[in-house]
Amino acid sequence: MKANLISTFTKHIAFVIVVIALWEWGARTGVIDQSFVGSPLGIASFTYTNLLNGRLRGDLGWTMLSVTLSFILGSAAAIGVGLVFVTWPKFEAFCDPYVSALNVLPRIAMVPLFILWFGLGIGSKIAMGFSLTFFIVLSSTVAGIRGISQDHVTLTKTLGATSRQLFFWVTLPGAVPVLFSGLRLGLIYAFLGVVGAEVIASERGLGQQLAYLASTFAIDGVWSLLLDLALVGVFLMKVMNWLERRLLHWQ
Amino acid sequence: MIDIKQLNLSFDGVNDVLSGIDFHLGSGEFVAIAGPSGCGKTTLLNLCAGLVEVPEGQHISVASKAPMLGGHDVAYMLARDSLFPWLSAIDNAAFGLKVRGVPESEARVRAQTMLKRVGLAGYEDALPKALSHGMRQRVALARTFAMPSPLLLMDEPFGALDAQTKLQLQDLLLQLCQDSERSVLFVTHDLAEAVALADRVIIMSSRPGRVIADVAVPLSRPRSIRQLQTNDAFHQTYAAVWRHLEEGWVHHEG
Secondary structure (H helix, E strand, O other): OHHHHHHHHHHHHHHHHHHHHHHHHHHHHOOOOHHHHOOHHHHHHHHHHHHHOOHHHHHHHHHHHHHHHHHHHHHHHHHHHHHHHHHOHHHHHHHHHHHHHHHHOOHHHHHHHHHHHHOOOHHHHHHHHHHHHHHHHHHHHHHHHHOOOHHHHHHHHHOOOOHHHHHHHHHHHHHHHHHHHHHHHHHHHHHHHHHHHHHHOOOOOHHHHHHHHHHOOOHHHHHHHHHHHHHHHHHHHHHHHHHHHHHOOOO | OEEEEEEEEEOOOOOEEEEEEEEEEOOOOEEEEEOOOOOOHHHHHHHHHOOOOOOOOOEEEEOOEOOOOOOOOEEEEOOOOOOOOOOOHHHHHHHHHHHOOOOHHHHHHHHHHHHHHOOOOOOOOOOHHHOOHHHHHHHHHHHHHHOOOOEEEEEOOOOOOOHHHHHHHHHHHHHHHHHHOOEEEEEOOOHHHHHHHOOEEEEEOOOOEOEEEEEEOOOOOOOOHHHHOOOHHHHHHHHHHHHHHHHHHHHHHO
């Protein structure tokens, strides 16, 4: 088993090295146009400079702050509204057409409006991330709570549990698996929304730097930032996986 | 413990679910209710637990009071183990006590004692996913018996178990009841189980559920499931219960 894993890993390393070597060779000999696809050494050089001059750290910090705030605010609001919906289904039925309409609206089309309302700074990015996270977490909150075992509810009621005990001891832990899958997706969408909004118009952030580099044909820089974004995405997933193992170890 | 007089119940006001039920469960008595699927056995249990509202003008008394959801006189055990998968065996066993306000440390001590009693010493920290069906149902028994409620309502608690595990748990239930002297109302569709465990077996007809027979079980306590297999009185009572059930079918079809 271990030998198999090492063998697979070696194959991937070899594949990546071959692709990079061919890419660099093609770029140097003019087989492929460097001004459109860049070159691995150029990407490495840009990444090194971007790291050293502190630009990457600043923009990454800015983007991550927007992602974190939009995720926390969006999730908290969604869980709150989800609880209201579950408690008052008639209110949910009343709100359903509006929620559905807002949910299917391509949120990226709202960026100009968010910029108008909240400016080019972090406010419009948080609004964008919030608008995506909110609906995802809302539906998982409602589904999670509605999906809890009715046997658990019945049993707890027969024991004479208070509403508070029922909620914190049964409903909430029972809803966590479905809720967590919504939170995982919500975090990814917060990241997508924030970077998307930064690409359209922003003062700072990885998306803003990416848009600037693309507009000046600095392709090595664009690749470098795409790599950074992929790494951030992987990091966010790792964080959620770690949290999932902690919270849902009982599954 | 339970007193029901001429109870009629309908959920839609047109079709009766229960009709003219007369029933009494004395203190320390173990009564099994058997009958065909859908005859209202569980509904009757739910009425006693306060899960179904008693219709106006109907008489049901549980522990000398009207049935009340969450009353401390009653402990309810469901057909499935209904353990909370995020709680360990000991926390599941202590759950009922904690809900009823017993301090955490005391609840855990009582739960631990009960887990030992049901043969799960050493499994206190195990999560339900690590336990077999039989072990999970043992935890559920520990949770039910950890509470000092004098009346136990049990809804086919061994219905989903394999034959061998079922016999082991029936034996365990007999021992637990003998130790603690509770009153038990036990719903089952397994006639052998009803006769083996109970002092009396109530036979219900198909819907609308009526009591068609109340059969006394002439078996002394303490009992052992293994010994019952060769006991003539057990087989005669089983045959009598069968006969009543068949008469109920003929009556219903007729």
